[in-house]
Amino acid sequence: MSMRFENAKEVYEQWGIDIEEAFTKVRRVSISVHCWQGDDLKGTEAVQNELSGGIEVTGNYPGRARDGNELRADLEKALSLIPGKHRVNLHAMYAETNGEFVERDQLKPEHFRKWVDWAKKLGIGLDFNPTVFGHPMAADGLTLAHPKDEIRKFWINHCKASRRIAAYFAEELGTASLVNLWVPDGFKDTPSDRLTPRKRLKESLDEIYAEEFDPKYVIDAVESKLFGIGSEAYVVGSHEFYMNYANQSGKLCLLDTGHFHPTEMVSNKLSAMLLFHSRVALHVSRPVRWDSDHVVTFDDELREITTELVRNNALERVNIGLDFFDASINRVAAWVIGTRNMKKALLYAALIPHNYLKELQDRGDFTSRLALQEQIKTFPFGDIWDEYCKRMGVATENEWLDVVQQYEKDVQFKREDEKVGS
Ligand code: RNT
Numbered sequence: 001m002s003m004r005f006e007n008a009k010e011v012y013e014q015w016g017i018d019i020e021e022a023f024t025k026v027r028r029v030s031i032s033v034h035c036w037q038g039d040d041l042k043g044t045e046a047v048q049n050e051l052s053g054g055i056e057v058t059g060n061y062p063g064r065a066r067d068g069n070e071l072r073a074d075l076e077k078a079l080s081l082i083p084g085k086h087r088v089n090l091h092a093m094y095a096e097t098n099g100e101f102v103e104r105d106q107l108k109p110e111h112f113r114k115w116v117d118w119a120k121k122l123g124i125g126l127d128f129n130p131t132v133f134g135h136p137m138a139a140d141g142l143t144l145a146h147p148k149d150e151i152r153k154f155w156i157n158h159c160k161a162s163r164r165i166a167a168y169f170a171e172e173l174g175t176a177s178l179v180n181l182w183v184p185d186g187f188k189d190t191p192s193d194r195l196t197p198r199k200r201l202k203e204s205l206d207e208i209y210a211e212e213f214d215p216k217y218v219i220d221a222v223e224s225k226l227f228g229i230g231s232e233a234y235v236v237g238s239h240e241f242y243m244n245y246a247n248q249s250g251k252l253c254l255l256d257t258g259h260f261h262p263t264e265m266v267s268n269k270l271s272a273m274l275l276f277h278s279r280v281a282l283h284v285s286r287p288v289r290w291d292s293d294h295v296v297t298f299d300d301e302l303r304e305i306t307t308e309l310v311r312n313n314a315l316e317r318v319n320i321g322l323d324f325f326d327a328s329i330n331r332v333a334a335w336v337i338g339t340r341n342m343k344k345a346l347l348y349a350a351l352i353p354h355n356y357l358k359e360l361q362d363r364g365d366f367t368s369r370l371a372l373q374e375q376i377k378t379f380p381f382g383d384i385w386d387e388y389c390k391r392m393g394v395a396t397e398n399e400w401l402d403v404v405q406q407y408e409k410d411v412q413f414k415r416e417d418e419k420v421g422s
């Protein structure tokens, strides 16, 4: 153990913090790492569609994964640089069908066999998302709330197929699979009827969830949004819509940190959600002025979210998923930075004297509360985090980037060469 760690430990111990206990607490938390950071949401379907639904990936950093094998290799590299055992979150558009065209409503577990074999090899779980965008049937910006029966039916069947695929993941991998449903439905301009599309969405959801799965296998979540590009005036699946739906039907509400007003914080919602829901799901992202899905950084809001989870003893009641996509930097590095930050923020939160701070609040001593909250910010946290990484057998802050840069030289940049040459 390094001197720096020993000294840092003493600082925390003065405040009654047990570092070993914090390590144990944080080690247990798995993050669902989204596969789509690796290929700019291109997917692996036989026919490639343009991305739609108001989500955007910008940047042209070389080395993007071009197929399932490259994506898995990149993910594996990223996971090797992140402390702990995590999960991988797939989208239906990552089906592998041997070049054969399979419509999304016809997808079967076998189209994800490669992912399952790979997950087995790594000993990790898989989560899933129906892909209800980037498809001709989503061209109107309406899917499950579309006025046409035929379009709604297509997406209902796709969502049903997705839940069956998730059940297969769970059976094969021995860990429940979270199926998160996000649909882009909305209007660019002021609707003349807000209610009917919401009624249709509700009916579509009821139909999708009519098939019952053991919650030990399939955990359903619904993801709300405030607005998107092309749905500035109205989103059918708003927060109120899904919060009520989730409450009524026993589903998980998924809060994406980029899906609210810019000054509205998910950290401030968690305690209220936890009072009324047994579990809550998250998409941790970073909105910059809008739902831009920047790589998660170690910022105030991230630390406030983890602080809420830790101090309310809610780590076992949350499904933490990530949702960012940046093509302007090395994509493996993006995963590593964002996911390490998530873990780092959990450790940071586990090292706060929460009981004492709560006591100060109850006593009405807000001066001491603020003073200590500020003091904690400059505690020698980096030394504790490095020790944690070492014990988990992964690179420290100083080391991991070299590994990624070597990988981009040996593997990622060569992909571009091949493309140019062929
Ligand atoms: C879009 C939602 C959704 C997607 C992913 C790709 O605004 O956040 O979660 O980002 O499903």
Ligand code: ZN
Residues within 6 Å of the ligand: 182, 223, 256, 283, 323
């Ligand atoms: Zn999201």
